[in-house]
Amino acid sequence: MTSLSAIEVDSVRGLVSEEEWKVRVDLAACYRLVALNGWDDVIYTHHSARVPGDENHFLINPFGLKFNEITASSLLKLDIDGNKVIESPYERFLQGFVIHSAVHMAHPDAHCVMHTHTPAGTAIAAQKNGLLPISQKALRFYNRIGYHDYEGLADDLGERDRIVAALGSHSALILRTHGLLTTGKSVASAFETMGFLQDACETQLLAQSGGAELITPSEEICEHTAAQYCSDDLTSVEMEWEAHLRMLDRIDPGYRD
């Protein structure tokens, strides 16, 4: 199959560790999956991953590429100040890095940070009551999601601290008036959490259609379900991620370049 990627970038595989290369492939796959799901926003929003063994270096999308063009080699490697660690013909996008570096720096185990502007996510972010515990998927976030008030386009480095405080110990954050953010110990984990959050937002909007009265399980059941989801066992997450990669490989394995 002809690769959809018209972007030619020299392979960096020989320049990076095997561990970094694997994370690059996963992160490029993440961009492709976000595009396939329609969660992308042209060349905006960002998903980042920490470089294994180099905790102050981060991989992020090169500014100007659509998500279905991103490859493992075209990802930028930035240091904590946003400087390129490996030369690239592409530029970084400051706003993205402000949000992502803040979360990475504050949470040593947040190895991947994802952020979207989907209409459903932004719509829930605009609702005063935020995400409601009305679907099994939403219950995963019961008392386990942060909210960050809107401050304008995120180019103020001071906003970093406020984002970190709003996220707290959670792995999901609703950016008021703006969109969604998730973190994970791996790309697979952040992606899985984002999938739950996106589905929960879409479901809520559909359920609210026309102002229908909604039902909410008891607090005990909500808390019980959230606790069921809170597992350190990432086996199912990894299994699902492998399934996603197989699907991408059938469609277009160019993300691995």
Added chain:
Amino acid sequence: MASVRDRVSEAEWQTRVDLAAAYRLIARNGWDDGIFTHNSARVPGAPDQFLINPYGLLFEEITASSLVKVNLDGTLIDADEDADIIDAGFTIHSGVLAARPDVNSVMHTHTTAGMAVSAQKDGLLPLTQKSMRFYNRVAYHDYEGIATDLDERERLAHDLGDKSGIILRNHGLLSAGRSIAEAYGILRTLEHSCAAQIAAQAGGGELTMPSPEVCEHTARQYDDAGTNQKSSVATFAAYKRSLDRVDPSYAE
């Protein structure tokens, strides 16, 4: 080792092919949810055994041979060493199949339209011809958490009663049919009913519903038409032909 096809009866093989087709159709319709949710079919001639998806495959990857056979106690039968199934899937499917000898296939989805209606207090409304099929004929099961508690089986079976469709509150949809074709047809009608309801409710416009008499009359028409399963069998055969044109690998 002999292939799965050679190890099972011809009747079981046909059931496997149909169930794999149902998985592919659900994927093509966008009713799938990654590697989660599950659809099952009872093994012909072995009422305490059923087939279900192997944990870890997308629905678009499932084949007749890759389906896992399990008995109602949860023991895998003639399975690969690394084969596994989803606990919540076992709970839900074994619960229905054990309680309902007339049911041979159970399907369950997490579609956003299905989840949305499941969160609405009034549930499925008799707003469209398709939803009339479920007029006083769809059950509701309150949410209890992720279905890993085997005790939930009894409550689920009790709530389902003798119905063929159940809305799992705050969770999703489930259909139960005498055949895979029938379970798929019920699921499809239920999904369309939910999607149409959400679309009709958008914007809060006043809705119109037929009289209870017309609703009941229509539901009985559906009941009568479904008695011999002629239409669900013909429809499912047509779907399989469409799958055969795009990708016949489900039947492997």
